[in-house]
Amino acid sequence: MSPQNVDFYNTLLAMLSLAALAAAVGLVGYRIAAGAEAARNLLGGSAIWLAWTVAAVATSGSLIYSEVIHFVPCRLCWFQRIAMYPMAVVLLVGAIRREVVVKYYALPLALGGALISIWHYLTQVFPSLEGGSCDPVNPCSSKYVDVFGFVSIPFMAGTGFIVIAVLLAFYVRTNNE
Amino acid sequence: MNKKTIYSIVGGVVGLGLIVALALSIANEQEVDDSIGFRPVEVTGAPLPLFDPTAADPTVGLEAPTAVGTDWNDVETTIQADGRSKIVMFLAHWCSHCQAEVPVVQAWVDGGNLPDNVDLYSVTTSTDRLRPNWPPQDWLEEEGWTAPVIMDDQIGTVAGSFGMSGTPFYVVLDGENRVIRRVSGEIGIAGLDALAAEAAAAS
Numbered sequence: 001m002s003p004q005n006v007d008f009y010n011t012l013l014a015m016l017s018l019a020a021l022a023a024a025v026g027l028v029g030y031r032i033a034a035g036a037e038a039a040r041n042l043l044g045g046s047a048i049w050l051a052w053t054v055a056a057v058a059t060s061g062s063l064i065y066s067e068v069i070h071f072v073p074c075r076l077c078w079f080q081r082i083a084m085y086p087m088a089v090v091l092l093v094g095a096i097r098r099e100v101v102v103k104y105y106a107l108p109l110a111l112g113g114a115l116i117s118i119w120h121y122l123t124q125v126f127p128s129l130e131g132g133s134c135d136p137v138n139p140c141s142s143k144y145v146d147v148f149g150f151v152s153i154p155f156m157a158g159t160g161f162i163v164i165a166v167l168l169a170f171y172v173r174t175n176n177e
Numbered sequence: 178m179n180k181k182t183i184y185s186i187v188g189g190v191v192g193l194g195l196i197v198a199l200a201l202s203i204a205n206e207q208e209v210d211d212s213i214g215f216r217p218v219e220v221t222g223a224p225l226p227l228f229d230p231t232a233a234d235p236t237v238g239l240e241a242p243t244a245v246g247t248d249w250n251d252v253e254t255t256i257q258a259d260g261r262s263k264i265v266m267f268l269a270h271w272c273s274h275c276q277a278e279v280p281v282v283q284a285w286v287d288g289g290n291l292p293d294n295v296d297l298y299s300v301t302t303s304t305d306r307l308r309p310n311w312p313p314q315d316w317l318e319e320e321g322w323t324a325p326v327i328m329d330d331q332i333g334t335v336a337g338s339f340g341m342s343g344t345p346f347y348v349v350l351d352g353e354n355r356v357i358r359r360v361s362g363e364i365g366i367a368g369l370d371a372l373a374a375e376a377a378a379a380s
Contacts, residue, residue, distance in 0.1 A: 144309070
């Protein structure tokens with residue numbers, strides 16, 4: 001893939017990521033301002049489908065990075081993949097079957113993945129967290145992607161995890177009515 | 178939100194993702210000459226074992242290999258037993274520690290801190306077109322880098338022969354090309370002063 005196409009792809013994913021994050025922040029703000037009932041009515045049962053969409057886009061985006069663009073995932077990237085990939089399947093099954101219990105499987109993955117993403121992002125911002133030198137093979141502190149000066153792959157992954165967690169929280173509330 | 182809206186949103190996002198993925202997969206490949214980050218090198222002599230920062234370095238006193246290579250302007254540089262002590266700095270363009278260390282080293286050199294009887298060499302290695310800050314020559318020129326540069330080859334022959342285990346990586350050699358010290362990681366001004374003092378004392 002040409003560098004121009006990679007740049008386009010990076011920018012596209014970064015913008016999707018920022019839009020999703022803004023929407024999640026808006027949802028939380030709406031929940032605080034308008035109350036639980038209004039928040040439930042806003043999304044209804046669609047929260048689980050939206051959460052699955054985020055997981056599916058994140059999973060396919062990650063696979064395109066490694067299998068098409070040939071970025072080599074680092075150690076922390078693999079941990080985040082372990083958390084994200086199952087959600088693309090689990091959330092789809094949960095959405096089709098309309099099972100509220102899916103939250104017990106997906107939320108721990110989303111929250112755990114978010115924590116790993118935050119740590120990974122911090123190692124990129126503060127490389128000294130990973131030590132004083134770079135692993136010549138594949139250091140986690142190295143940025144393959146840097147859009148707008150702050151959006152990197154762990155940033156996008158972390159956004160995905162957080163958005164999924166927020167949507168699942170809304171889904172749970174809706175179905176507990 | 179009704180089902181139709183939900184399916185429209187989900188379908189739209191997934192469809193967009195698939196279209197983008199497909200477009201990217203079949204997009205016209207533009208030839209990118211990634212060889213501009215590499216040059217052929219020639220190394221003779223026994224390679225040094227991999228550097229282990231947690232243990233005493235067994236290579237101290239051993240003769241380092243002789244390395245011959247060129248920079249991006251094809252200016253040839255040789256690291257060999259030439260009677261002068263030297264500090265050899267190995268750099269990776271994508272390494273955040275190297276990116277932080279290079280301006281420090283250049284300012285240190287510009288400040289006249291490199292002893293007259295010590296030479297500073299650099300080797301760009303682990304070059305990867307897919308990683309940021311590529312190619313290394315653009316980065317080093319932007320930093321005003323003045324030390325002679327050997328661009329390592331695709332398989333990192335020079336770095337491997339000096340036992341590099343992380344970047345930045347420093348090897349201090351005496352005039353007979355024997356190892357005085359190897360250091361990995363950012364060392365800053367104090368570290369540079371210490372390496373220079375050791376090199377100068379051995380000259």
